[in-house]
Amino acid sequence: MTKINITTLGCPKNIVDSGHLARRFASERFLYVDNPNNADIILINTCGFIRDAKEESIEEILKLSKFKTQSSKRLIVFGCLAKRYKDELVKEIPEIDAIFGVGEDSSIIEYCKGLARGERQNTKDKKQSAFSHDPLTISHPLSYRPSSIASSxxxxxxxxxxxxxxxxxxxxxxxxxxxxxxxxxxxxxxxxxxxxxxxxxxxxxxxxxxxxxxxxxxxxxxxxxxxxxxxxxxxxxxxxxxxxxxxxxxxxxxxxxxxxxxxxxxxxxxxxxxxxxxxxxxxxxxxxxxxxxxxxxxxxxxxxxxxxxxxxxxxxxxxxxxxxxxxxxxxxxxxxxxxxxxxxxxxxxxxxxxxxxxxxxxxxxxxxxxxxxxxxxxxxELIGKRYEAIIDEIDDNFAIARLYSHAPEIDGVVIIEKIKDRSQKSEIRIGDLVTVEIVDAFDYDLKAILTPE
Incomplete structure (x- = not known):
């Protein structure tokens, strides 16, 4: 079974795109692995919105290219940066085996199926259409998340x-x-x-x-x-x-x-x-x-x-x-x-x-x-008040959570201490909705304790 790994950079919309692509790979009997070094095909979904994002994408491509210690491994670059700077990427980073723009999931899948069959392919000289689908019937498969990754x-x-x-x-x-x-x-x-x-x-x-x-x-x-x-x-x-x-x-x-x-x-x-x-x-x-x-x-x-x-x-x-x-x-x-x-x-x-x-x-x-x-x-102003919080991470005697006022990845978090001393008998898990009392405050984060619900 051919193993794939997908690295995603940029905004949440790219995360969704990668999830859709990964689910399609799963339906084609590809195996998702967390470590790019263990993958037969390494894919990277790039961002090209602003200069910092472009630089991060290029750095990540170069880092992932180092995993190509085996001649059989393939590196595929797709997404926003790939669409904007296809020619430049092909010229400057020869380790890239194939490059696709935005919305070319079907082409990526077909290319990888060819690799799995042992076919030699090269998309570097092909011109791909990123917007060939009907805008009113745009179809995404269900998002895919590797089972080893829990999320709230x-x-x-x-x-x-x-x-x-x-x-x-x-x-x-x-x-x-x-x-x-x-x-x-x-x-x-x-x-x-x-x-x-x-x-x-x-x-x-x-x-x-x-x-x-x-x-x-x-x-x-x-x-x-x-x-x-x-x-x-x-x-x-x-x-x-x-x-x-x-x-x-x-x-x-x-x-x-x-x-x-x-x-x-x-x-x-x-x-x-x-x-x-x-x-x-x-x-x-x-x-x-x-x-x-x-x-x-x-x-x-x-x-x-x-x-x-x-x-x-x-x-x-x-x-x-x-x-x-x-x-x-x-x-x-x-x-x-x-x-x-x-x-x-x-x-x-x-x-x-x-x-x-x-x-x-x-x-x-x-x-x-x-x-x-x-x-x-x-x-x-929140100290002493109680709120519903959603658990995002658990580590030993601490948990990381969010209030309604926290979006994941861009806002602060709530650090919950002494989770093993709570009065409830059952242990908390990622995704649980719990009641917390805010006990301390920092510039962007909060500290809280679990309270009886």
Whole structure:
């Protein structure tokens, strides 16, 4: 049986893509192994969104290429970076045996089946089409997770591509136009995850608020209602909502539906009108403030996460401190910051007023310093309070968990001590929902103890 290993870099959407591909491999009787050194075929799903991600992908390709100590091993590169820089990768890294873009799962499977049969193949000179599928019947097999890996959560991708025209972004050129995945396929995948013990479904797409634009009378609210109606004790988390397309109907559903976490990830990218216009973003500072006030009024206790880009071309000191004041005023629960990355092929790469790297670094440090103080203050307010938490990891006498206000991999965690001294008789496991009391707070993490439920 041919053994494969898949390494995934980049965003949760890539994690979903790798899961789909791995499940297809399993259906073709390939064996998944955790260690790339034990694999016959090593695959890497790359990210090419910004410079740091590109560098990480290249470093990982070079690292994995060292496992090719046997002539029979094959290294396959696919995904976003592979689509953007196919020719360059082939030229600079000859250890790559085959390279595919985004959405070419069938081609990857057929290539690997050929390898398993002992056929000699080379895709380096072939031109592959990444968007040959019908946008309204886009089909993904159910996500696959090696049985040796336990997890409390799973990402559920509901759409592919993007129609927005942000001047800094390469995603539309890589992943194509926006197209919603058929609801019955999403619901089937959701049921499978819940059946397998997943406790949190994390809804992702480049822009989830656009979901259902091709359908008649079926949108994101419709989909969330259908997912929430599935039987089982699980939670739903929403990532990546475009700010100007958040509706009152959506907010009201989040407020009343117990299964939906009171947590919204809304990438604003900036607060100042001049920069937003240059970015090709919709909305204004005033509209964003109005939106956030409406969200907090409609969903009491909601946790808000956002991301900002610093050092965008033309960003002056006045623009930067306007953003800093905006952050101080809003006091986001979670905040991510990226330095602007000048990506070839984007409108922004040709704009005047490119900001020096040293200045970007200073601005990033200033924003993160301010946000760490805000985060610490908010965390201290939680001391002495009790919350439901989901267990993600267990190690000896400690456990790592998350509250509703924590998305996995990007936010802080809850460190639970003395789990063996709890009053309950049964031992806790990954995926369990437990009640905790917060006893200490740090910049981004919390410390808690288990309490009787």
């Amino acid at each position: 959560y799973a990402y559920l991708k509901i759409a592919e591509g993007c129609d927005k025209k942000c001047t800094f972004c390469v995603i539309p050129s890589i992943r194509g136009r926006f197209r919603s995945i058929q609801p019955e396929k999403i619901l089937k995948e959701a049921r499978e995850h819940i059946k397998n013990g997943i406790r949190e479904l994390i809804i992702v797409a480049q822009d989830i608020t656009k979901y259902g634009k091709e359908f008649e009378n079926y949108n994101l609210v419709s989909l969330l209602k259908d997912i929430a109606s599935i039987k089982g004790d699980f939670r739903i988390r929403l990532l990546y909502l475009y700010p100007t397309e958040i509706t009152d109907e959506l907010l009201e559903l989040i407020a009343k539906e117990e299964k939906i976490q009171k947590y919204l990830d809304i990438p604003l990218q900036h607060s100042e009108d001049k920069i937003l216009r240059a970015m090709g973003r919709r909305g204004t500072r005033r509209e964003y403030i109005k939106l956030i006030r409406n969200i907090r009024r409609t969903i009491p206790g909601v946790a808000l996460r956002t991301t900002f880009i610093l050092g965008f071309p033309g960003e002056t000191e006045e623009d930067f401190y306007g953003l800093a004041d905006f952050i101080e005023e809003i006091r986001f629960d979670r905040l991510g910051v990226f330095k602007y990355s000048r990506e070839e092929g984007t409108v922004a790469s040709k704009l005047k007023g490119q900001v020096p790297e040293k200045l970007k670094n200073r601005r990033l440090d200033e924003i993160m310093r301010r946000q760490s103080l805000i985060s610490l203050e908010k965390n201290k």
